[in-house]
Amino acid sequence: MKELNDVEVIINNKRYTLCGYESDAYLQMVASYINDKYDLFKQQDSYARLETDIKNTLMQINIADDYFKEKEKVRTLEDELEAKNNELFDIKHEVISLQTKLDELKKELDKEKEDSIEAQKQIVKLETELKEREHKK
Template identity: 60%
Template sequence: MNTMNDVEVIINNKRYTLSGYESGDYLQKIASYINTKHTEFKMMESYNKLDVDMRNILMQINIADDYFKVVNQVKDMNEEADVKGNELFDLKHEVIATQTKLEALQKEYEKLHNEYNEAQKTIIKLQTELEDSKKK
């Protein structure tokens, strides 16, 4: 079982201890993401005029927005992967069917080629017999 990790991070110029079963690097990445969001919002003059509660709500809404956009991207990518998987499945079956037809055609070719060779032998034999009968 995984062990709990405690990692000290700085978010918005304040020190926090994050705890989780994820790696310390992962927890630092989360803190970095939140700091990036804070930096983005602090650049907006209108954000700085809001009270603390409204800033927090705005931050939460934007983080949730990012989350749902990524969830939708993953959903779209999974749907696209399913479509591509189905296409690949169909193509594999088409290849198998084509290989089966090719094998059947190769067998038919060999059969016809053998019949042709036998016919050639028969022709030569008959020509020889004809020539022999003409000589007599």
């Protein structure tokens, strides 16, 4: 079982202790993400005039928006992956089908070669018989 980590981070110029089973680096990355969001909001003049509750609500809405957009990207990528897997399956099936057909054609070619060799032998035999009959006459 993973060990619980306590990591001190600074979010919006305040010190917090985050606890989780994730690595220290991951928890620092989460704090950095939140700080980046705060920095984006602070660039807007109107943000400074808002009440703290509204600021927090806007931050939550913004993070939730990011989450749902990323979730939609994941769904889209999963759909694309499934389509590619289906396409790959179809291609593999076609390759197997073509390989089977190729094997059958090779067998047919080998049979035709054998028949050709037998026909050539028959021609030589008949030519020999013809020559022998001509010499006897």
